[in-house]
Amino acid sequence: MPPPPAPAEIETRLHAILTEHAGLEGPVLPILHAVQAEWGHVPQETLPLIAEALNISRAELHGVVSFYHDFRDAPAGRHMLKICRAEACQARGGKRIEDAARAKLGVDWHGTTADGGVTLEPVYCLGLCATGPAAMLDGRVVARLDETRLEALLSEAGA
Amino acid sequence: MSALKVYVPRDAAALAVDAEKVAEAVMAEARIRDIEVDLVRNGSRGMLWLEPLVEVEKDGIRHAFGPVGPRDVEALFDADWGEHPLALGPTEEIDWFKRQTRLTFARVGVIDPLSLDAYEAHGGLEGLRRALGMTGPEMIEEMKESGLRGRGGAGFPTGIKWDTVQKAQADQKYIVANADEGDSGTFADRMLMEGDPFSLIEGMAIAGICVGATRGYIYLRSEYPEAIHVMREAIRIARARGVLGTSVLGSRHAFDMEVRVGAGAYVCGEETSLLNSLEGKRGVVRAKPPLPAIEGFLGKPTVVNNIISLGTVPVIFEKGAAHYRDFGLGRSRGTIPIQIAGNVKFGGLFETAFGMSLGALVDEIGGGTASGRPVKAVQVGGPLGAYFPRDLFDTPFGYEEFDGQGGLIGHAGVVVFDDSADMLSMARFAMEFCAVESCGKCTPCRIGAVRGVETVDRIARGDAAAIPLLTDLCDTMKDGSLCALGGFTPYPVMSALTHFPDDFHANTREAAE
Numbered sequence: 082m083p084p085p086p087a088p089a090e091i092e093t094r095l096h097a098i099l100t101e102h103a104g105l106e107g108p109v110l111p112i113l114h115a116v117q118a119e120w121g122h123v124p125q126e127t128l129p130l131i132a133e134a135l136n137i138s139r140a141e142l143h144g145v146v147s148f149y150h151d152f153r154d155a156p157a158g159r160h161m162l163k164i165c166r167a168e169a170c171q172a173r174g175g176k177r178i179e180d181a182a183r184a185k186l187g188v189d190w191h192g193t194t195a196d197g198g199v200t201l202e203p204v205y206c207l208g209l210c211a212t213g214p215a216a217m218l219d220g221r222v223v224a225r226l227d228e229t230r231l232e233a234l235l236s237e238a239g240a
Numbered sequence: 241m242s243a244l245k246v247y248v249p250r251d252a253a254a255l256a257v258d259a260e261k262v263a264e265a266v267m268a269e270a271r272i273r274d275i276e277v278d279l280v281r282n283g284s285r286g287m288l289w290l291e292p293l294v295e296v297e298k299d300g301i302r303h304a305f306g307p308v309g310p311r312d313v314e315a316l317f318d319a320d321w322g323e324h325p326l327a328l329g330p331t332e333e334i335d336w337f338k339r340q341t342r343l344t345f346a347r348v349g350v351i352d353p354l355s356l357d358a359y360e361a362h363g364g365l366e367g368l369r370r371a372l373g374m375t376g377p378e379m380i381e382e383m384k385e386s387g388l389r390g391r392g393g394a395g396f397p398t399g400i401k402w403d404t405v406q407k408a409q410a411d412q413k414y415i416v417a418n419a420d421e422g423d424s425g426t427f428a429d430r431m432l433m434e435g436d437p438f439s440l441i442e443g444m445a446i447a448g449i450c451v452g453a454t455r456g457y458i459y460l461r462s463e464y465p466e467a468i469h470v471m472r473e474a475i476r477i478a479r480a481r482g483v484l485g486t487s488v489l490g491s492r493h494a495f496d497m498e499v500r501v502g503a504g505a506y507v508c509g510e511e512t513s514l515l516n517s518l519e520g521k522r523g524v525v526r527a528k529p530p531l532p533a534i535e536g537f538l539g540k541p542t543v544v545n546n547i548i549s550l551g552t553v554p555v556i557f558e559k560g561a562a563h564y565r566d567f568g569l570g571r572s573r574g575t576i577p578i579q580i581a582g583n584v585k586f587g588g589l590f591e592t593a594f595g596m597s598l599g600a601l602v603d604e605i606g607g608g609t610a611s612g613r614p615v616k617a618v619q620v621g622g623p624l625g626a627y628f629p630r631d632l633f634d635t636p637f638g639y640e641e642f643d644g645q646g647g648l649i650g651h652a653g654v655v656v657f658d659d660s661a662d663m664l665s666m667a668r669f670a671m672e673f674c675a676v677e678s679c680g681k682c683t684p685c686r687i688g689a690v691r692g693v694e695t696v697d698r699i700a701r702g703d704a705a706a707i708p709l710l711t712d713l714c715d716t717m718k719d720g721s722l723c724a725l726g727g728f729t730p731y732p733v734m735s736a737l738t739h740f741p742d743d744f745h746a747n748t749r750e751a752a753e
Contacts, residue, residue: 106455106538107500109520114462114501135520148522148679149503151462167424168619168669169655172582173610205506205623205673207463208427209256210655211288211580211587220465224256 088126094119095127099134109135109145113152122153157200158193160238162186163217166203169210178214178226179203185231186240199238243278244270244321245297249349251284251434252466253427258310259292265313266294273317283435285349286589287336295331296321304331336586336605341567343559343575344552345591348435354473356481359438365483367557371446372491376406379450383553385561387573391428392418392509392546393621393650393724395572395639398553401543404533405451408541413453415444416518416537416544419460419467420502420509423622425653428577429547431589433460433467436551437474438483441497443553445488447543448495456497457537458547459514462504471499506623506677510723511544513679524679525723546651548577569595572638580606582619582655592637599633602656613658617666617740621650623673624728626735627663646735648728663740668696670732674725685726688717692733702746710737 098115102108112131116123123146132142146152164179186194186201193200209215212224218234226234248254248263263279270277285293290306297303298321305316305326316324328334342348351358359365371379383399390396405413417440421429433440444456460468475497478484486494500518502508508517512526515537536542552574556564564574572594578601580587585607602608602618609615617627626647628635635645642649657666671692678685692713698706714730721727737744 107519110500110503110517114503141521144522145520148524149505151502151504167673168623168666169425169582169653171666171669172655172657172661204463204504205677206422206424206426207252207256208421208430209253210425210427210582210653211584212253212257212291213582215256217463222252222256222466224253 091120091124091126092130095130099131109137109142113146117152121156125154158197160199160219161202162199162234162238163202163204163207165205165207165209165213165215167206167210169206170213170215173213175214177228178216178231181228181231182235185235194240199235199240243276245278245280247280247282247295247297247302249284249292250281250353250466250470251291251349251431252464253288253431254284254291254293255466257291257307261310262292262294262308262313265310269313269317275317280352282351283348283353284431284589285331285337286345286431286591287334287586288588289586290328293331302331304328304334336588336590339605340591341575341593342591343555343564343567344439344548345432345436345577345589346555347439348431351436353435353437353470354477356438356477356483359436363558364438364554365442365489367554368442368446368483368489371449371557372489372493376450376452379446380406382557382561383450386556386564387561387568387571388549388552388556388564389572389639390546391548391552391576391651393423393648395649398545398549401533401545402447402451404531405453405541405543408534410541412455412538412540413451414537414540414542415447415451415453415456415497416515416542417444417456417458417547417550418509418511418514418544419458419464419547420514421464421547421651422461422506422509423624423651423653425581425619425655426579426622426651427581428579428589428652430464430467432547432551433464434470437471438478439551439554440471440547441474441478441483443550444497445484445495446553446557447545447550449488449491449493451541451543453541453543454494454496456495457518458497458499459502459508459518460499461502468499468501475499505679506673507679507723507725510725513723514544515542522679524681527722548651567593569593569636569638569641571640576637576649576652578637579651579653580656581653583609583611583658584656585610594638595636597633598628598635598637598654599630601637601654602633606654606656609656609658611658611660613660615656616659616661617657617663617736619655619657619666619732620653621648621731622653623670624648624724624731625650625653626731627657627666627739628735629739631739646731646738648731663736663743664696664700667733667736667744668693668700670729670736671696674729678725682720682722682726684717684720685722685729688713688721688726689729692717692729696733699744704746707737707744
């Protein structure tokens, strides 16, 4: 089923984004990042317009969007908590923090709390490997997580 | 009275442990006491267990205090930044720092990363100025003589790669800096970009002038927002000051660059998948040949180098190839910024000549585990690197030396685990990670990783017959995968199985549980 046509305000804003990125070599990722920054996800209805502007097929564009972990097809919660699951954080007790966060939020990886407050995503390395366990809340990095610091982080996110 | 010069790092590792609040507290306290403070937001000195590491300059010498929390600031002012339990003495006299040979990281943590004047005052742009007086082939000779090899992990001689691109005929060539530092246990690229971004810009400009490329891209992972911010600012400044643009430092050479942000795919650290991603495609791996040096970004000859490789180029040109080459061991020349991480007491970035033993790095420099328990295993080279047991701790840090022990140095990350680590779980995680991150192009990686997780689970349930199956699967992945993701995932898996067999056998597992 084709996606619904884009509402006028999406189309106007998208047009501006496409114009901003005109002339770039390899513009697809910068455009998708800009779209996600605008709407918090990559709305389905933007895809036909982006594909047309870049002269690629919708299938190809869908392939690109779905390949990358960063691009979401639906909005996330109001806050995005990413917890590092990689080896260096594991070696510093990261598993305990992962489990505590999942239990406290009541969601598994990629899940969003029932009130739409927090989305929990795994991340594989934030480059804070000597001061783990590490996490990122809405783009801000936090390290040396223990139960107390996690608690503070979660309450900051309203959970 | 002159202003009190205070340094509070802006490196992400410091920001993640409240450096911003410390900086605010310093300024607030200074206002209350009516003390004039000149606050410099530097990169990190690399002693990450001491972050936030605050430095105060006294009589031209920088004194370190750490780890400083926002609540310590008042007492530090009370003590006039002198005797205090957090005082560490002159920063450069701290043994951990003093034992290093800092060439690539000479300026990191020392200067304000966004001050081009400070950069130049510390030897910056001298390499580029020298390079501008050389011919392309002379520059290639300099690179070859330095012995610099790809610091991303593959260890391919950088000079030879540049030579290929220089000789290729094309109307457009590119320099691509691979800042998709996804390996767990590594943060050298991030620290260099956040702490000394102009060195990367200078290295890329030298590379561009050498091979005849006028455009450069830094492919920077989205997990590094601070590095993205600093790098973009630095490029803007370099452009305004004529380091980048149509006439690099007033020469006849043009070179400009921009940052491109990745989108969370680990495999895009592989150079061909990175190029596809940069072009706006799925980040799937390309078969080689053609080499990117011949057909790279948009089909044009492209130098794809790691951040540390490119960030080391300026010092090679500044001090001469021989100066760099004279450090090192065997075919591993120069210095290597080793990242000591995981469950370790003194973790951080330790730049030293190749040749130090793994044991010295873990026990002497790293000080053993943070938990105080015995070291069980050390993973070297990221998620695709082997787990080394204590028996192999005499292995010297070098490309060939690690290869000879069934391992790899990769991007030089060293992750320490204590005896509570279950190596079967770590083997399973390696397969799970490969399954999550596989680009899907080749079967051994795409399917093999999934079967690998299942096979490790069978072993965990006590099915000993699955052990030879896992070995066989690892052989297939190693020999049949298109790139290092599928090809090297067997390193952590097989090293765990070989060196820690007790963790894989049902009777010993039960005894442990």
